[in-house]
Amino acid sequence: MRKLLMVSAALAVTASAGWSEAIMPASVSFDDGAVASSISGQPGDPEAGRLVMNKGAGNCIACHEVSVLSEWPFHGEVGPALDGVGDRWSEAELRGIVSNAKMMFPETMMPSFYKTDGYIRPGNAFTGKAAEGELEPLLTAQQIEDVVAFLLTLKE
Amino acid sequence: MNGFNGGLLSALALTVGLGGVATAEPDDDSLTINGEIAIVTEAAAPAHLEYVDTVYSGWRFRSDETQAVQMDDFDNPGMLGVELGIEQWSAVDGSEGESCASCHGDVEDMAGVKAVYPKWNEGAGEVRTIEMQINDCRKTRMGAEEWKYNGGEMTNTVALLASVSRGLPVNVAIDGPAQSTWEKGKEIYYTRYGQLELSCANCHEDNYGNMIRADHLSQGQINGFPTYRLKNTKLNTVHDRFRGCIRDTRAHTFSVASPEFIALELYVTSRGNGLSVEGPSVRN
Secondary structure, eight states, X not given: OHHHHHHHHHHHHHHTTTOOOOOOGGGOXXXXXXXXXOSSSSOOOHHHXXXXXSTTTTOGGGTOOOGGGXXXXXXXXXXXXXXXXXXXXXXXXXXXXXXXXXXXXXXXXOOOSSOOSXXXXXXXXXXXXXXXXXXXXXXXXXXXXXXXXXXXXXXX | OHHHHHHHHHHHHHHHTOSSOOOOSOOOOOEXXXXXXXXXXXXXXXXXXXXXXXXXOGGGGSOHHHHHHTTSTTTOTHHHHHHHHHHHHTOOBTTTTBOHHHHHOSGGGGTTSGGGOSEXXXXXXXXXXXXXXXXXXXXXXXXXXXXOTTSHHHHHHHHHHXXXXXXXXXXXXXXXXXXXXXXXXXXHHTOOBTTTTBOHHHHHTTSXXXXXXXXXXXXXXXXXXXXXXXXXXXXXXXXXXXXXXXXTTTBOOOOTTOHHHHHHHHHHHHHXXXXXXXXXXXXX
C-alpha cells in the first residue's frame, strides 16, 4: 500500500511538472500511527503553521498549552501541553498524530484533521444542518505540513 | 482518572507559567438562594454512573461573579421569566375556561413535580418531558393551543415550576417502562458525533474541571434548567443547549422535542439524581 502511494505520488510529481499533488485523506498511509513523508508533497512552513494553531483554523490551543503562543489567551488543558513536542516525537509521528491521532491513540478525544469519512451525523460546518456533498478535511494537506513544521520547532 | 489528568495538567500549567485560570476542579463554594433555600451542588454519584464518583452542579464551575447572580432572586434575571410564568399560571385560556390554577391551585403546591421529570406517562405509553405534559394539559384539559416547545410562554412556565422545586433533589426514574428510553439516551450520550467526533462524555465526563479554550468544562448537569445565560441574556431550554453542544461538534443536530433529545434529557437528568433542582439557574 505504502509503496503504491509513493509510486502514485511520484507519478503526480511527474504529471504536474514539479508540483506534486496532495495525497487524498483516504489514501494517507499510516505506519504505527506515523506518516513518513509530506502529504502535500511540499515542505511545511513553520510560520504559517504557527497561525494555524490559533482559533479560526486548527484551534490547537483550545485543548493544548503552548508557551511560545502565549500572546494568544486561553490555552486549554484537555490535551497534553506541546512544549518540547519536537523533541518527544519524530516528524513522521507528528504528521500522523496531526492528520489522524486515532491511528496511534484509538480512544483519543483529538479530532482527526485529515479525514473525510466515517463520521456519525456529519454537519455542514457549525450550522447544525446536515453536511452537503463531500466533506473537506478540517485542515488542508499543506496546513497539516505547516503545523508539523511548527511543532518541530518546539524544543525543550 | 479525571482527577489524575486534571492534577497533572494543572501541574504542567504551573510549570509552564501560562496566564489564565488553571482551576482543574470545581470550587468549594456553597449555594444558598435568598439566604434560605439550601442547594445541594455536590452529591455522591447515582449508582448507575460507572465513571464518576461525585456529581457537581454546573454552578460550582462558574466564576464568583456569575455565581453571585444566582444567590438572590432580585439579582437573577431568570426570575423575570418566573414572574411572567406566575401571570400565565392563573390566566384562563382555551375553550374550557380553565387556567393552570383551576386544577392545580397555588403553584407552590407543585413543589417536587419538576424534580421527577422527564417521567413515564402510563396513559400515553411514553416518557414525557414537563413541556410535553404542559402542552397535553393545554390541549386536552384547557382546550387551548399548544405552546411552542421552546418558546417564551413554555420556558417561563417551566422556569416557574422549577423555581418552586428549588432545593428538592432531582429524582427521575430510570427503570421499569422508562428504561428503554433511558438506554437510548445513554447511547446518545456516549456517541461521538460530527466531524469533530465528540460525545457528551468526552467533555463532560472525561474532562470536567479542565479548560477548553476559555471555557471551564462542567459535568454538563441540567438540574439548573431553564438556565439564564449571560452569553445570550435569556432563559435557555435543555433541548436548545443540547442542540448548541452537538452543533459545536460540526454535527447535524437532532431537533428540539425530538425523541432523541427527550431520551437524552432523561439520561442526562438522571446523571444528576441527588443534586437539587436549581432552575432558573445563572450561567455564562
